[in-house]
Amino acid sequence: MADIELAAAIKSALDAVEIPGGGMLSGYAGLSEIIVTPSAVAFAIAVAPGMEAAFGPARDAAQQAAQAVAPGRKIMVSLTSGKPPATGQAAAQGRPGPAPKQAVPGVKRIIAVGSGKGGVGKSTTAVNLALAFAAEGLSVGILDADLYGPSIPKLLGLEGKPAVREDGIFSPHNAFGLKAMSIGSMLNPDQAVVWRGPMATSALRQLLRETDWGDLDLLVVDLPPGTGDIHISLFQQSEVDGVVIVSTPQDLALIDAKKAIDMLRRMGVPLLGLIENMSYFIAPDTGARYDIFGTGGAEAAAKTLDMPFLGAVPLVMSIRENSDTGQPPVVSAPTGPEAQAFRAIAAKILQGSPALRR
Numbered sequence: 141m142a143d144i145e146l147a148a149a150i151k152s153a154l155d156a157v158e159i160p161g162g163g164m165l166s167g168y169a170g171l172s173e174i175i176v177t178p179s180a181v182a183f184a185i186a187v188a189p190g191m192e193a194a195f196g197p198a199r200d201a202a203q204q205a206a207q208a209v210a211p212g213r214k215i216m217v218s219l220t221s222g223k224p225p226a227t228g229q230a231a232a233q234g235r236p237g238p239a240p241k242q243a244v245p246g247v248k249r250i251i252a253v254g255s256g257k258g259g260v261g262k263s264t265t266a267v268n269l270a271l272a273f274a275a276e277g278l279s280v281g282i283l284d285a286d287l288y289g290p291s292i293p294k295l296l297g298l299e300g301k302p303a304v305r306e307d308g309i310f311s312p313h314n315a316f317g318l319k320a321m322s323i324g325s326m327l328n329p330d331q332a333v334v335w336r337g338p339m340a341t342s343a344l345r346q347l348l349r350e351t352d353w354g355d356l357d358l359l360v361v362d363l364p365p366g367t368g369d370i371h372i373s374l375f376q377q378s379e380v381d382g383v384v385i386v387s388t389p390q391d392l393a394l395i396d397a398k399k400a401i402d403m404l405r406r407m408g409v410p411l412l413g414l415i416e417n418m419s420y421f422i423a424p425d426t427g428a429r430y431d432i433f434g435t436g437g438a439e440a441a442a443k444t445l446d447m448p449f450l451g452a453v454p455l456v457m458s459i460r461e462n463s464d465t466g467q468p469p470v471v472s473a474p475t476g477p478e479a480q481a482f483r484a485i486a487a488k489i490l491q492g493s494p495a496l497r498r
C-alpha cells in the first residue's frame with residue numbers, strides 16, 4: 141500500500157477510537173497529520189492541559205488500531221498538551237514539573253555532540269569519536285538525533301531500516317562494532333519539515349528508550365545543530381554526562397556556538413569541551429601541515445568561553461571521501477593523521493572525565 145493510502149487507512153481505523161467527552165478520534169480537531177515512513181507511523185493527539193490521563197486509553201486504542209493496519213511498522217502516538225515546562229515557581233505552587241530524568245535501559249553513560257550551526261563536521265566528529273571510544277575498549281553506541289540532516293546512515297554505511305522485534309523494540313544496526321540508530325532511517329527525505337515539535341521529541345524518546353542497546357558503556361548522541369526541541373527533550377528526559385561542541389576556525393567568532401553553550405549551562409549539562417574541525421590543512425602529497433587559518437584561535441576561544449579545548453582535526457579530502465563511502469577514518473585509516481586527531485581527542489575526553497569509563 142502506498143504511504144498516502146496507508147495514512148488514510150489508519151485515519152479510517154481511528155473512526156473506532158472513542159475520545160473523552162464523546163466523538164471519535166478520526167474527527168477530533170487535535171489529531172495531527174499521520175506520517176508514514178518505511179519503518180514507522182507517527183501522529184500526535186493534542187489535548188487540553190490536564191486531560192492527558194483521560195486521553196490515555198484513547199492513545200492506547202489508537203496505537204492498537206494503527207498497528208493492526210500497519211503491522212511490522214513502529215507506531216509512535218504522542219499525547220501533547222502544549223503545556224509550558226513548569227518553572228521553579230510553578231513547582232513551588234504544586235503544579236507538575238517536567239517528568240524526572242530516567243536512565244536509558246542498558247546505557248551507562250551518554251555524551252552528546254553539538255554545534256552552533258550546521259555543516260561544521262559535527263556528525264563526522266560524532267562518528268569518529270564513537271569509534272575512537274570503542275578503540276579505547278568501551279562498548280559504544282551512536283544515536284543520530286539530527287532530525288534536519290541525519291547523516292549517520294551515510295557515514296557508517298547503514299542500509300535499510302532497523303529491525304523491530306515482536307515486542308516493538310528496535311534492534312539497532314551494527315557498524316564497525318558500534319550499535320547505531322538513526323532518526324534518518326525512519327524518515328523519507330522530505331519529511332523532516334513536518335516532523336517537528338512534539339512528534340520529533342516523541343520519536344527521539346522512542347529511538348532512545350525503545351532500542352535494544354544491549355550493555356553499552358557509552359552512547360554518543362549526534363544532536364541537530366543549534367538549539368531546539370530535540371536538545372531540550374534529551375536533556376530533560378535523560379542524564380547526559382557531557383556535551384562536546386564542534387566548531388570551525390571560520391566560525392571562531394563562535395556567535396552560534398556561544399548560544400548553544402549558554403543553553404547547556406542554563407540546563408545544567410556538563411560541557412566537556414570544544415573541538416576545532418577543519419582546523420589546518422595537510423598536503424596530500426608531502427604530508428606537510430599548513431595552518432591556513434592561523435593557529436590557536438579555538439584554544440583562545442575555548443578559554444574565553446571557560447571550557448576545555450579538546451583538540452583540532454585537520455581539513456583533509458580523505459575525511460570527506462571516506463565519510464561519503466561509509467568508511468570513517470578511525471577504522472579505514474587508523475594510523476592516518478585524521479584518525480590520530482580523533483583518537484587523541486577521545487583519549488583527552490576520557491582523561492578529563494574518568495567516570496565515562498565506569
Ligand SMILES: Nc1ncnc2c1ncn2[C@@H]1O[C@H](COP(=O)(O)OP(=O)(O)OP(=O)(O)O)[C@@H](O)[C@H]1O
Pocket residue numbers: 255257258259260261262263264265286289290291364365417418419453454455456457459460461463464
Ligand atoms: N575535517 C574535515 N575535512 C574535510 N572534510 C570534512 C571534515 N569534517 C567534515 N567534513 C565534510 O564536511 C561535510 C559536513 O560534515 P558533517 O555532515 O559531519 O557536518 P555537520 O556539522 O554534522 O552538518 P549538519 O549538521 O548540517 O548535518 C561532509 O561532507 C564531511 O565529509
